[in-house]
Amino acid sequence: MGNRRFAGLGAVPLEWSTTTWSEGALPGVRLAYETWGELSPDRDNAVLVLHALTGDSHVVGAAGPGHPTPGWWGHLIGPGQALDTDRWFVVAPNILGGCQGSTGPASAAPDGEPWGSRFPRLTTRDQVTAEIALADVLGIDSWALVLGGSAGGMRAVEWAVTAPERVERLMLLATTPAASADQIAWCHAQVRAITADPAWAGGDFARGAGDGRRSGPVAGLAVARQIAHITYRSADELAVRFGRSDQAGEAVSAGGRYAVESYLDHHGDKLVGRFDAGSYVILTDAMNSHDVGRDRGGIEAALARVTARTVVAGIGSDRLYPVAQSERLAAGITGADPLVIIHSDHGHDGFLIEVDAVAGLVAGLLDEAPVRTGRLP
Numbered sequence: 616m617g618n619r620r621f622a623g624l625g626a627v628p629l630e631w632s633t634t635t636w637s638e639g640a641l642p643g644v645r646l647a648y649e650t651w652g653e654l655s656p657d658r659d660n661a662v663l664v665l666h667a668l669t670g671d672s673h674v675v676g677a678a679g680p681g682h683p684t685p686g687w688w689g690h691l692i693g694p695g696q697a698l699d700t701d702r703w704f705v706v707a708p709n710i711l712g713g714c715q716g717s718t719g720p721a722s723a724a725p726d727g728e729p730w731g732s733r734f735p736r737l738t739t740r741d742q743v744t745a746e747i748a749l750a751d752v753l754g755i756d757s758w759a760l761v762l763g764g765s766a767g768g769m770r771a772v773e774w775a776v777t778a779p780e781r782v783e784r785l786m787l788l789a790t791t792p793a794a795s796a797d798q799i800a801w802c803h804a805q806v807r808a809i810t811a812d813p814a815w816a817g818g819d820f821a822r823g824a825g826d827g828r829r830s831g832p833v834a835g836l837a838v839a840r841q842i843a844h845i846t847y848r849s850a851d852e853l854a855v856r857f858g859r860s861d862q863a864g865e866a867v868s869a870g871g872r873y874a875v876e877s878y879l880d881h882h883g884d885k886l887v888g889r890f891d892a893g894s895y896v897i898l899t900d901a902m903n904s905h906d907v908g909r910d911r912g913g914i915e916a917a918l919a920r921v922t923a924r925t926v927v928a929g930i931g932s933d934r935l936y937p938v939a940q941s942e943r944l945a946a947g948i949t950g951a952d953p954l955v956i957i958h959s960d961h962g963h964d965g966f967l968i969e970v971d972a973v974a975g976l977v978a979g980l981l982d983e984a985p986v987r988t989g990r991l992p
């Protein structure tokens with residue numbers, strides 16, 4: 616089991632936003648993070664794991680206090696595992712804007728009330744700015760490896776572009792150099808589902824017990840998750856698993872649900888039990904902001920800054936983050952191996968489900984010397 620801690624980072628400067636209390640910065644920022652293993656005396660064995668949209672700092676381990684759900688990357692971390700804790704010090708922060716310990720819309724603003732609608736817009740770069748501040752607090756000048764999938768991969772590539780000298784190796788899974796119109800469109804429908812729920816109350820809904828779970832626009836959040844979950848899985852998988860079957864114990868002809876409808880209802884209902892709708896909106900907007908090339912002369916110019924030895928992997932059946940986006944990352948990063956395609960029936964969520972494939976890539980990358988390539992900016 617890892618150790619969950621909190622780091623107070625003070626005010627974090629933001630790209631686009633101002634707040635009532637501190638112009639251009641978010642005050643009183645705290646990041647929750649979990650660690651495994653020990654930082655070596657020369658501080659050269661640190662690995663940063665970055666979670667996706669609704670993930671958290673609990674990469675591996677059982678559910679328990681502070682961790683309502685078990686780890687989302689199974690056996691990736693531990694003695695003898697790909698991220699071998701006898702050798703590596705692994706750090707996993709909860710994302711800025713999230714709701715699993717880090718500062719987000721459900722957190723208290725300086726006046727003691729929840730931020731709610733006053734929480735500022737964030738960009739992927741703001742989230743990485745906070746993670747850089749966390750690395751400074753931990754005394755980690757350079758990561759042996761930074762890895763993440765989906766929104767975690769967005770932050771990972773942003774890290775490697777923003778602070779190339781601090782990223783020796785990089786792994787990008789099922790992600791993109793910039794959110795596409797298609798991805799923004801899917802996110803838009805999800806956000807509209809939440810904000811159209813009358814219980815949204817402009818983002819200032821009453822939050823239960825400080826964390827907002829199962830309070831506020833739960834119907835809208837559940838629909839948002841259902842829309843998202845369809846994009847996370849492949850049409851072929853849904854056809855094979857559910858086909859046109861009725862849900863067990865229900866008959867469609869008598870007003871019951873198809874099995875696939877029941878499956879989506881289940882995933883929507885599960886998310887509202889563990890996630891704040893305000894965080895969902897803020898994090899989705901941050902994903903939409905993602906463009907490593909913004910104000911850097913475009914995507915290729917930005918990727919040319921990366922000096923890390925890099926592995927990029929896409930999921931063949933991913934309809935949300937098509938492999939062409941991964942191909943562009945691999946082509947643009949000087950130190951990248953040829954693109955890896957992970958074969959999975961599961962679509963985008965394959966980066967979570969195909970843990971053995973991910974573990975193999977991680978072990979291989981860590982075995983390689985972190986030869987620096989390309990140019991420092």
Ligand SMILES: CC(=O)SCCNC(=O)CCNC(=O)[C@H](O)C(C)(C)COP(=O)(O)OP(=O)(O)OC[C@H]1O[C@@H](n2cnc3c(N)ncnc32)[C@H](O)[C@@H]1OP(=O)(O)O
Binds near residue numbers: 669764862879964
């Ligand atoms: C990197 C990150 O941090 S991302 C965070 C990842 N975690 C999450 O997203 C949590 C939500 N879970 C998921 O999205 C997925 O379950 C994954 C990706 C984690 C795992 O996928 P899989 O193992 O393929 O699970 P799958 O999608 O089949 O869902 C299984 C669930 O659906 C339920 N289910 C399956 N069929 C049906 C049905 N016909 N009707 C109702 N429920 C159903 C199962 O009972 C099971 O429920 P449980 O999760 O409460 O035990």
Ligand SMILES: N[C@@H](CCO)C(=O)O
Binds near residue numbers: 667668764765964
């Ligand atoms: N199931 C993942 C997919 C997003 O990439 C999540 O909820 O974070």
